Amino acid sequence: MDVSDPTDLTYITSVPTAFIPEGSTEPVSIQPNDIVLSSDGRYALITSSGGATQVITIDIEKREVASMTSFVLQDGSSGEDFSPVFNAVESAPDGTIIAPGTSLTTMLLQDDGSLAFGTLTQVYIDPYGGVHDAPGTDTKAPSIMNIFVAPDGKTVLAPDSLSLESRLASPPAPEAGVPFHYPVFIYTITAPGQLAYQGVVTLTRAIQSIAYNDNGAQAYAVGNNGIAIIGDFIRWDNVISDFEYIELDSVSVLNINAPGNVTIEKENAVTLYQRSVNQHFGVDVVAYGRGKLVVGNLSKSNQFGGYLNVFRVVDLSSYETTWLPTGGGPLFGTRVLPLQKRLFLPLVLLGSAAP
Numbered sequence: 409m410d411v412s413d414p415t416d417l418t419y420i421t422s423v424p425t426a427f428i429p430e431g432s433t434e435p436v437s438i439q440p441n442d443i444v445l446s447s448d449g450r451y452a453l454i455t456s457s458g459g460a461t462q463v464i465t466i467d468i469e470k471r472e473v474a475s476m477t478s479f480v481l482q483d484g485s486s487g488e489d490f491s492p493v494f495n496a497v498e499s500a501p502d503g504t505i506i507a508p509g510t511s512l513t514t515m516l517l518q519d520d521g522s523l524a525f526g527t528l529t530q531v532y533i534d535p536y537g538g539v540h541d542a543p544g545t546d547t548k549a550p551s552i553m554n555i556f557v558a559p560d561g562k563t564v565l566a567p568d569s570l571s572l573e574s575r576l577a578s579p580p581a582p583e584a585g586v587p588f589h590y591p592v593f594i595y596t597i598t599a600p601g602q603l604a605y606q607g608v609v610t611l612t613r614a615i616q617s618i619a620y621n622d623n624g625a626q627a628y629a630v631g632n633n634g635i636a637i638i639g640d641f642i643r644w645d646n647v648i649s650d651f652e653y654i655e656l657d658s659v660s661v662l663n664i665n666a667p668g669n670v671t672i673e674k675e676n677a678v679t680l681y682q683r684s685v686n687q688h689f690g691v692d693v694v695a696y697g698r699g700k701l702v703v704g705n706l707s708k709s710n711q712f713g714g715y716l717n718v719f720r721v722v723d724l725s726s727y728e729t730t731w732l733p734t735g736g737g738p739l740f741g742t743r744v745l746p747l748q749k750r751l752f753l754p755l756v757l758l759g760s761a762a763p
Contacts (some may be wrong), residue, residue: 425454425464427476438462440629442496442554442690446503452522453497453505457689461491463507465521472522479513481528485542492528495689496554497635501561502600508566509550514601526565526601533568533591535575539608550591552615553687557597559624562667563604564595567615567631569687582635585654587612587691590631596668611675612656616706618663619696621724626673627662628724630694631704634685656739657682657706659722660693678727682706699724702732 410418426437436455437544443617445452451474454464467474480489493509500506505515505523514526532540534547543549550568557564573579589610595603613631620627637653659678663671684706693704701722719732 414570423471423473425466425473427462427464427473428544428704436728437559438464440464440696441688444499446499446505446517447501448503451517453499453509453517453755454541455494455497455690457491457495460495461493462762463494463505463515463523465499465523466516467521467627475523477523478513479525490667495552496762498555498557498564500557500564500597502597504597504600505600506555506557506564506603508555510549510551512552512555512564512566512595512603512699514603516601518760526716527603529595529603530587531593531605533572533575533608535572537572537589537608543741545572546577552593553614554618555690556627558664559620560628560664560667562596563664563670564597565618565627565662565670566593566595567618568592568593569614571614571633578753580651582637584637588633588635590633592629592662592756594668594670604668607670609662609670611660613654613660613676614687615660617691617693619692619694619701620714621696624660625664625666627670628694628696629660629662630657630703630706631660632684632687633681636683639722646651654683656680657684657763659701678729680729682720 410420425660426544427436428435440454442455443452443540450468450470452539452762454468461478463477464473465475478491480491483490492511492513495509498506501518503519507513511528511530513528515523516526518524532543532547532549540547551570552566553569568591571590573588590613591608591610593608594606596606598604613633615629617630618627633655635655638651655715656679658676660675661673661677665671687706693706695702703720705741717734721730721732
C-alpha cells in the first residue's frame with residue numbers, strides 16, 4: 409500500500425506468500441504474522457505463526473516472492489538434524505537478519521534476496537535467573553515470540569514468554585501479590601550475522617512488543633502475563649471487580665545506556681485496562697511518536713473483549729492513558745510512518761494468501 413498520505417491509503421497490490429518446498433510439486437502458503445523491511449529497502453521478510461521454519465523474502469520492486477529460506481542443522485549433543493523455528497523476524501542496519509524461536513538464528517541477506525545462514529545462538533535459563541550453555545533439570549530454553557534491534561543498530565532484545573517460575577519441577581499457582589518473572593535476553597551484534605550474549609533483565613510481564621523514543625535511549629516494553637484470581641462474588645460483568653486479584657497488561661520503561669547495556673528505568677510504569685492471556689507471534693502492538701505511545705491489543709483473548717477496537721494512547725510526560733476508539737474490528741499491530749510521524753494501521757494479517 410502507498411501510505412504517503414495516511415488519511416488516504418492507496419492499494420497497490422498483494423503478493424501471495426506461496427512457495428514450493430524442495431522435493432515437492434505442490435505450493436505451500438504460509439500465514440503471515442511478522443513483516444520487516446531489509447535495511448536497503450529492497451526486500452520484505454515475512455515469518456508465519458509459531459512452529460514455522462521458513463522465512464519468505466519478497467522483492468518489493470518486482471512484487472513477487474524472491475526466496476523461501478529454511479535450514480537443516482545438526483544438534484551438537486544428539487547429532488540429530490533439526491530445523492530452527494522462526495517465530496518472528498528483525499533486520500539490522502548492517503544487513504543482519506535475526507529470527508527467534510527457542511534460539512536466535514542470524515542470516516545474511518544476499519543480493520538476489522536469498523538468505524545465507526549466519527549463526528545459531530542458544531542460551532538456557534534456570535528458575536533463579538542463572539544463564540547456562542546447556543539445559544538441565546530446571547534449566548530450559550526460552551520461548552521467544554518477538555525480537556527487537558535498538559536504534560543503535562547493535563543492541564538486540566529477545567523477550568522470553570516463559571516465566572522463571574515455570575521452569576520449576578512444580579510451578580507455583582498464581583498468588584495475590586506474588587509476581588512471576590519473565591526474562592529479556594540482551595545481545596549485541598558484533599559483526600554482520602554475529603551475536604554476543606550480554607545479560608538479562610527480568611520483568612513481571614512477558615514482553616510482546618518494544619518501541620523506542622527518538623534518540624533510542626529509552627525502550628517502551630508492552631507485556632502481559634494473564635494472571636488473575638476470581639473473586640468470591642462474581643457478577644460476570646467482564647470488569648475488574650469480578651476478580652479478587654488481577655495483573656493487567658502494562659508498559660515498562662528500559663534504558664539503553666550503551667550497546668548491550670540495558671537497565672530498568674520504571675517497571676509497569678503504565679497499567680492498561682486489559683488483561684490478555686497469550687500473544688501473537690511477531691506482531692508489534694506499540695508505536696512511538698511525538699512523545700506518546702499508541703498501544704494495540706496483545707491478543708484476541710482480552711479479558712475485557714468489548715474494547716478490542718480501542719487503542720490506548722499513553723502520554724509519556726505524565727503516563728496518563730486515554731482511549732482512541734476506531735469503530736472498526738479488533739486492533740492489534742501499530743506502526744509509525746517516519747516522515748510525518750503519523751500512525752497507521754496495516755499490520756496483522758490473520759489469513760494466508762492462496763496462490
